[in-house]
Amino acid sequence: MKFTAHEFAAARYSVYSDSYAAAAAAEGNEIDCKGYRELLWIFAMGEFQATATATFQGMECATSGGTFTDVTGALSSALAAGTADDEIYTGRIELMKRLRYQLMEYTIANDAVEFSVIGVLLDGVELPASQSNTNIFSV
DSSP, X not given: OOOOHHHHEEEEEEEEEEEEOSEEEEEOOOEEOTTEEEXXXXXXXXXXXXXXXXXXXXXXXXXXXXXXXEEEEXXXXXXXXXXXXXXXXXXXXXXXXXXXXXXXXXXXXXXXXXXXXXXXXXXXXXXXXXXXXXXXXXX
């Protein structure tokens, strides 16, 4: 049986689209990954102010609301103004080797950066995937 994209993948926000000022590390929203085998992180970068940099670190926890720890190897290099503006980046987590809850931690240095981080859950154990977002069209 063939499934359409919205039936085998589910998108979840970790960091909502906004302009974030330079600050210490902050955590995005956690994503419950139960029932999926892969998580594709999508980093939609907007405008970087003159000297801004952004760094991302994947984190995990076995329980919702618990203490999250770094996912080894899920660390971006510092994305910088002049090279990362208006770019899309991705990162992949194989969930069968990870804890149930995942989130993205971000650190903005020197100046503000516009961005959002979306997690796309893929390869569901049971299909079709259950959606929490609204499918506004299907052609």
